[in-house]
Amino acid sequence: MTDLPATMTAIGLPSPGGPEALVPEPRPVPVPGKGEILVKVAAAGVNRPDVMQRKGLYPPPPGASDVPGLEIAGEVVGLGEGAGAWKIGDKVCALVSGGGYAQYCLADAGAALPVPAGLSMIEAAALPETFFTVWTNVFDLAGLKAGESFLVHGGTSGIGTTAIQLAKAFGATVFTTAGSAEKCAVCRELGADVAIDYKNEDFVAVIKEKAPGRGVNVILDMVGGSYIARNYEAAAPQGRIVQIAFMEGSKVQIDYMRLMLKRLSHMGSTLRSRPKAEKAVIAAALRERVWPLIEAGTVKPVLDRIFPLEKASEAHARMETSAHIGKIMLSVG
Structure with missing residues (x-):
């Protein structure tokens, strides 16, 4: 594992409420467990389930971070036991069960995918959830x-x-x-x-x-x-x-x-609470069937607006207008 800080900035949710309930706060940098990778987050996607969680209507599943955020892209900086073929320094995007609105985030190794060739980190972070x-x-x-x-x-x-x-x-x-x-x-x-x-x-x-x-x-x-x-x-x-x-x-x-x-x-169906093994099967299918289409430019993420991590509340306010076209993103790096 590379040298890492002890703390990071994450978007906390002290109590349910409107967009203003999202508050930047210091958190310990998480440590990867068995089958996990630690990602230094460059970008995270904003999704409707995040809004529902903020309102108190969609609690994270047992064991998941209480920090919102279900998709990220960034660099692998830590490996847990059994993290598969991932290496320190790999550029990945990943579906996560929570914790995406932060500078560092844990991801199941099986639910991570390489950043498609030709895509920025912002674009890659717009892929996993949808x-x-x-x-x-x-x-x-x-x-x-x-x-x-x-x-x-x-x-x-x-x-x-x-x-x-x-x-x-x-x-x-x-x-x-x-x-x-x-x-x-x-x-x-x-x-x-x-x-x-x-x-x-x-x-x-x-x-x-x-x-x-x-x-x-x-x-x-x-x-x-x-x-x-x-x-x-x-x-x-x-x-x-x-x-x-x-x-x-x-x-x-x-x-x-x-x-x-x-x-x-x-x-x-729901996705967030699905077993890790099922998410890994979906990831493998995407890598085989869809990632080549993305790299060829046949399919692409559509981006609306990009907000800095500290302005997550503004990103949620944007989503609640329903005026957006495509993905609302957070820039973390």
């Missing part, structure tokens, strides 16, 4: 295949920009919803075949008109609420719907007859 999420839900769970049609809601979110590009790269016809003409234009630039302004258009009606074969085969939804029944309407027979969040609420009254008559599958 790419792990989209891959495991759209391709593993829902089984999206070339020639099928796909809908992702919130096309200019981090998840949306990633899902549009990956679905298109793997041969799907891509539909998306977004909240303005400007955002719809960005979605089309990223590869969406049809971008629907949900504030002025009914996405169900548009899909029924334009989707080949009476609906879309796979839907990735983080809205929930009223969208659940509407997704059932927009889905093709034997369609697969994957729920990854409930921004509009998780408790709704719904008629499940459409689910039965269309022979739909409605699935859901």
Whole structure:
């Protein structure tokens, strides 16, 4: 292990609240345990689950850091026993269970990936949370295949920009919803075949008109609420719907007859609390199937704004406006 300071700056959360609840504070530099690497963080991503944690609605899993932050990029500066092939000095990005808003962060060796050639640390830190999420839900769970049609809601979110590009790269016809003409234009630039302004258009009606074969085969939804029944309407027979969040609420009254008559599958998953071994399998699939697309420039992270670590509260305020297009990032180095 390289010579390291005893303390670091991290973003603490003394009590739940608004963006101002995020406070820079000194913390001990963590020590890597079995199967872990210690990363000197250059950049970290800001994600909706971080906002939920700040509000007291999404506590970290047992054993995880209470510091927010689920994805990082930086340099390996410490190795625990059984850290695999990683070496001191390697440049990595990693999915973490917490602790990303800090100068140093622990990562499971299996959930770390090399920084793709040609990407900056900021760009690399924008990859793990959304790419792990989209891959495991759209391709593993829902089984999206070339020639099928796909809908992702919130096309200019981090998840949306990633899902549009990956679905298109793997041969799907891509539909998306977004909240303005400007955002719809960005979605089309990223590869969406049809971008629907949900504030002025009914996405169900548009899909029924334009989707080949009476609906879309796979839907990735983080809205929930009223969208659940509407997704059932927009889905093709034997369609697969994957729920990854409930921004509009998780408790709704719904008629499940459409689910039965269309022979739909409605699935859901979370990522943060998944076992280490499962995250390692996702990382291996990304390295084999997706990292070459990133290095070729076919798929790229879309960045919105970059804030210094100490301004994490401003980054959260930006996210809560929903005005962002792509990933909001923290610069740590």
